[in-house]
Amino acid sequence: MNKDAAAERDITDLARTQTSAxxxxxxxxxxxxxxxLPGDLTAHTTDAELAEIVAGQEHDCATHDRPARHILVGADEYLTKRREELREQDRERLAEVVTQLSKLTNTRNRMAAEQNGWGDSAREIAERVGLAQSTVRDSIKRGRAAAMWTIGLTARQASTLVTVLNGTQTDDAVWDQQPIQCLVDKLEDSASDSHAEQFEVGLADLLMTVRAWTRLQALAVLEAVRLYWAQSGTHGHDETLAAVGLVHPRYAKRTD
Incomplete structure (x- = not known):
């Protein structure tokens, strides 16, 4: 085959594979x-890996619809922007984790501080209510006090309730002690009634209305209520107490 024939064949082959479009x-x-998006595009994709992904996408675009010819434009900029968005999502997730970790750390520190304060607080309550310090501390650790009352009274009111129920209230009461005294009077009136049903209504009213400020205050209030009943001769109503979830280890085995 001479050179002219070879050139003619090449021209024919080229014409056959090309379109006028x-x-x-x-x-x-x-x-x-x-x-x-390509599955291998991540927030950690390097520039070199990104260049390979772009080249692959350009090849796919050029060959996806033959015999038409396509040229992919802006793939590098587009995929670079997508990679930055993935990195920003990772940064946001990391910031969220850091925030959660900070909250958990604060909770841990608060609980540790609370636990460290149990000794002094338990000692103070033990002196006020006449219980062994270990009994008070163990009750708090087991979380019994947490189920006894919910937050409602101020610290001053809770302290006043303990004072009133222990029978040491003076005549010059401050203004916020009067509602508590009314509850005590109502309980006393119900206890003196011959009908047990009316007494239980008054008792439940006191138990469900009075709210302690903290767990430690709650334990003191509960013990003061116990002592008040014992002094009034009404300590035989433990079933009513248990019905609202108030059970103290000091009285758990009492049968009188």
Whole structure:
């Protein structure tokens, strides 16, 4: 075959594989709107790896619809922006984890401080209510006091309630002690009634209305209520107490 014949064949082959239509540009945003992002594109993709991904996408675009020719435009910028968005998502997740960790650390520190304060607080309550310090401390640790009362009274009111129920209230009461005294009077009136049902109504009213300020205050209030009943001769109503979830270890085995 002479050179002229070879050249003619090459021209024929080239004409057979080409079309008269020009190459079409394919915008990267439109291209990726029709398909998912490459799975190997992550927040940790390096620039070199990103260049390989771009080259692969450009090849896929050029060959996806033959014999038409397509050129992918802006793939590098588009995928670089997507990588930055993935990195920003990682930064946001990391910030959220840091915030949660900070909250957990604060909770741990608060609980540790509370536990360290149990000794002094238990000692103070033990002196006020006449219990062994170990009994008070163990009750707090087991969380019994937590189920006894809910937050409602101020610290001053809770302290006043203990004072009133222990029978040491003076005549010059401050203004916020009067509601508590009314509850005590109501309980006393119910206890003197011959009908047990009316007494239980008054007792439940006191138990469900009075709210202690803290767990430690709650334990003191509970013990003061116990002592008040014992002094009034009404200590035989432990079942009513238990019905509202108030059981203290000092009286758990009492049968009288």
């Amino acid at each position: 020009p190459a079409l540009e394919f915008d990267a945003a439109e291209w990726f709107s029709r398909r998912e």
